Amino acid sequence: MSQSSSNILSNKYQIKNYFKLWYPGLVAFAQQFIKTESEAEDVVQNAFIKLFENFNGPKNIDSAKSFLYKSIRNECINIIKHEAVKRKHFLASEHESLSEKYFLQKLIEEETYAALTEAINELPEQCQKILILSLNGLKNNEIAEDLNISVNTVKTQKKRAYKGIKEKLQHVYFIVASLSGL
Amino acid sequence: MKEYIKSAKLISKHLLNRLPKEEQKQLKSALEDDINKQAYLSIKNNNQIEQRLNQRKKLDIDSAYNRFIEASERNRFKLSHIAIKYAAIASILLLIGLVIHHLSNVVTNELPTLANVTIQPGESKAILVLGNGAKINLDDDDNTSSLNVNGARISNSNNCLKYRNKTNNLSQTEYNTIITPKGGEYQLHLSDGTKVWLNADSELTYPVSFNGTNRIVKLRGEAFFEVAHNPDQPFIVQTQEQQTKVLGTSFNVSAYPGDKETVTTLVNGSIEARLNNINFIKTLLPNEQLIVNLQNLQTQTRQVDSYIYSAWKDGRFVYRNKELGEILEDMERWYNFKVTYDCETTKNYNFSIDIKKYDSFEKVIKLLELTGTIDLEVNGNILLAKSIV
Numbered sequence: 001m002s003q004s005s006s007n008i009l010s011n012k013y014q015i016k017n018y019f020k021l022w023y024p025g026l027v028a029f030a031q032q033f034i035k036t037e038s039e040a041e042d043v044v045q046n047a048f049i050k051l052f053e054n055f056n057g058p059k060n061i062d063s064a065k066s067f068l069y070k071s072i073r074n075e076c077i078n079i080i081k082h083e084a085v086k087r088k089h090f091l092a093s094e095h096e097s098l099s100e101k102y103f104l105q106k107l108i109e110e111e112t113y114a115a116l117t118e119a120i121n122e123l124p125e126q127c128q129k130i131l132i133l134s135l136n137g138l139k140n141n142e143i144a145e146d147l148n149i150s151v152n153t154v155k156t157q158k159k160r161a162y163k164g165i166k167e168k169l170q171h172v173y174f175i176v177a178s179l180s181g182l
Numbered sequence: 183m184k185e186y187i188k189s190a191k192l193i194s195k196h197l198l199n200r201l202p203k204e205e206q207k208q209l210k211s212a213l214e215d216d217i218n219k220q221a222y223l224s225i226k227n228n229n230q231i232e233q234r235l236n237q238r239k240k241l242d243i244d245s246a247y248n249r250f251i252e253a254s255e256r257n258r259f260k261l262s263h264i265a266i267k268y269a270a271i272a273s274i275l276l277l278i279g280l281v282i283h284h285l286s287n288v289v290t291n292e293l294p295t296l297a298n299v300t301i302q303p304g305e306s307k308a309i310l311v312l313g314n315g316a317k318i319n320l321d322d323d324d325n326t327s328s329l330n331v332n333g334a335r336i337s338n339s340n341n342c343l344k345y346r347n348k349t350n351n352l353s354q355t356e357y358n359t360i361i362t363p364k365g366g367e368y369q370l371h372l373s374d375g376t377k378v379w380l381n382a383d384s385e386l387t388y389p390v391s392f393n394g395t396n397r398i399v400k401l402r403g404e405a406f407f408e409v410a411h412n413p414d415q416p417f418i419v420q421t422q423e424q425q426t427k428v429l430g431t432s433f434n435v436s437a438y439p440g441d442k443e444t445v446t447t448l449v450n451g452s453i454e455a456r457l458n459n460i461n462f463i464k465t466l467l468p469n470e471q472l473i474v475n476l477q478n479l480q481t482q483t484r485q486v487d488s489y490i491y492s493a494w495k496d497g498r499f500v501y502r503n504k505e506l507g508e509i510l511e512d513m514e515r516w517y518n519f520k521v522t523y524d525c526e527t528t529k530n531y532n533f534s535i536d537i538k539k540y541d542s543f544e545k546v547i548k549l550l551e552l553t554g555t556i557d558l559e560v561n562g563n564i565l566l567a568k569s570i571v
Contacts, residue, residue: 011469013487016254019247024238041241045250052254101217108221117234135231 009064012055018064019048025114026068032106033076033097043079047071073103123161130154131161255502301543301563304365304382304516306341313356313390320360320368336390345373347391355394359387362403365518372399375410376417379495382515383438404436406495409451423476427454433466434492438515447471447491457481497539499546506531506556506567517543519560524568531555531569 009015023044030040047068077098084090096102116135120128126147133143140158144151310318320338328337335346343360362368362384370378373391380386384403397417409417409428417428421437424444431451437444446455448466455464455472460479464472471491473482493500499516501509507529510521516539523529535549547558559566 010467011485013469013485016247016251019250020243023243023246024234024241027241028234028237041246045246045253048250049253101220105217105221105224108217109224112221112225113230113234116231117238120231120235121238132232132235 007061008058009055009061010058012052015048015052015055015064018061021118022065022068022114025110025117026072028113029069029106029110030072030076032102032110033073034079039079043072043075044068046075069107120161127157127161130157134158301517301519301560301565302365303540303543304367304518306368307366308343308360308362308368308380310343311359311361313358342369342371344371345390347373356390357387358390359385361385363518364515367516372397372410374412374415374417377408379406381405381494401435401437403438404434404494406432406434406492408432423458423479424474425456425458427456432492434488434495436491442476444474444476445471445491446474447486447488449488449492493536494539499535499537499539501533501535503532503534505529506533506550509533509535510565510567513546517546519543519563519565521565521567524566528556528567528569 026044026047027037027040030043031037034040034043050071051064051067080090080094080097084094120131123131126149129147130143133146134140138146140151140154144154147154308320310320312318320341320343328335337344337346360368360370360380362380362382364383366382368380370380370386372378372388374397376397378386378399381404384401384405386399386401386403386405388399389397392415395415397412397415398420399418400420402421405419407417407419407428409431419426419428419435421435421444422439424437424446426433426435426446428451431453432449433451433453434447434449435444436446446453446466448468448470450468452468453466455466455474456462457474457479462479462481464481464483466472466483469485469488471484471486471488473484475481487502490500490502499509499512507523513519514521531553533550533553537545537549543560547560550556551558555570557568557570559568
């Protein structure tokens with residue numbers, strides 16, 4: 001399924017069609033604020049429910065995703081503040097996570113990761129391996145050696161992978177764009 | 183702000199070693215912005231792609247998804263207009279009802295042996311009434327047969343009645359009517375290509391060929407339409423109080439004479455509904471439903487999962503949090519029995535079901551009794567529903 005920013009949610013029941021696709025990335029995003037995975041999962045669930053309940057008319061999917069990011073961040077901040085109150089002080093790490101800068105930065109990261117993982121997941125297995133090694137910093141000849149294939153193969157596979165990924169990356173921009181209008 | 187957009191793109195390209203020389207300068211200046219720099223460094227130095235890929239496999243996305251679906255339906259129930267008299271019981275039953283939804287595909291074998299079961303699921307059967315009043319039985323046993331009527335060729339096979347225009351006879355429009363009894367259903371292809379599924383205990387009157395400015399059919403009961411696209415000749419479904427105008431689309435109309443409401447649900451395309459006696463026009467979008475109260479002509483539009491309302495045409499009974507009274511009313515028409523209740527409150531219990539229509543009635547009973555809240559007794563073709571207190 002290729003998604004462009006012109007996709008519209010005309011009905012709140014269509015939200016479920018994006019749930020499985022967005023869920024892992026959003027959980028990872030929530031974990032940039034609160035460490036526990038199960039807590040992060042709860043926060044993401046709540047965000048989806050809020051999106052569902054507050055749905056009042058056709059919505060661009062990117063702005064729907066922006067809503068989720070904002071909602072998740074807000075609930076995470078509340079949790080952090082709550083814990084801090086109990087402890088009677090903030091942890092050093094928590095201070096940073098309350099800033100808007102942190103929010104935007106983590107957002108860019110997670111959106112990029114999400115786009116990359118989505119694209120990578122769809123590639124044939126060898127293609128995936130090559131791409132992951134490349135992203136880990138290995139050079140073409142190192143990859144070739146590692147996987148026992150020719151450098152040429154590495155180059156052509158990378159080319160093919162990049163083509164598929166480019167499309168997915170278009171997406172990141174619109175999300176960041178709408179949220180930058182914070 | 184657009185800078186952040188650009189920088190994400192630059193970062194990704196760079197990570198894949200595909201950043202062209204011209205853009206490298208841009209990346210450099212973008213990275214002078216602290217936010218971009220931090221994001222970039224974070225991904226570059228501590229690449230978590232593999233973790234993300236693994237997490238995707240580790241997370242139980244399916245159960246998270248089911249959790250969301252259940253939660254969203256619970257909320258819808260809260261917002262609905264159905265009056266619940268016994269709130270405490272209702273919320274417990276809601277949970278049990280959802281359990282049934284999951285169990286419905288698991289119920290198998292050990293069926294209670296009911297002696298002399300006379301309640302059977304319905305089948306494909308109907309009566310065709312021609313313009314001259316002649317009645318023809320349409321049922322399973324019929325082999326493929328066809329006849330010519332006033333310029334149209336009608337063929338009957340596979341439980342479907344098909345009309346094919348042979349000549350455009352403009353002199354006199356002949357109307358045919360197809361009637362389904364209780365326990366019957368039938369499919370119909372009109373001469374313009376429109377497909378109609380007619381539910382039990384229903385009646386559709388239509389011209390053999392569509393010669394007018396509009397294509398008009400009259401419905402009593404329930405039918406699902408897949409209208410053939412023709413913008414020059416709008417398709418109109420008339421029911422007792424309402425007219426539904428269609429350009430090319432799929433939708434369900436439920437207008438049984440005994441019902442208090444006419445319910446129109448749109449699957450895809452677009453339709454326009456008008457009421458006969460008052461000034462009211464409403465255009466529906468996919469997955470929207472129009473409910474018209476026939477007594478006071480009040481209208482309500484709401485968003486629904488159209489699958490629930492059209493599943494019958496695909497051979498399933500699907501109900502989400504429906505009252506027993508309404509569920510059994512539908513089933514009465516299909517299984518052809520009569521239901522009596524020990525008291526009014528029994529009708530108010532809620533259930534969620536998703537089962538095949540052609541399954542035996544015993545299966546239905548077993549499913550409904552699983553909740554432990556009601557007891558169903560069959561006597562000939564009478565069903566007695568009792569609350570278990």
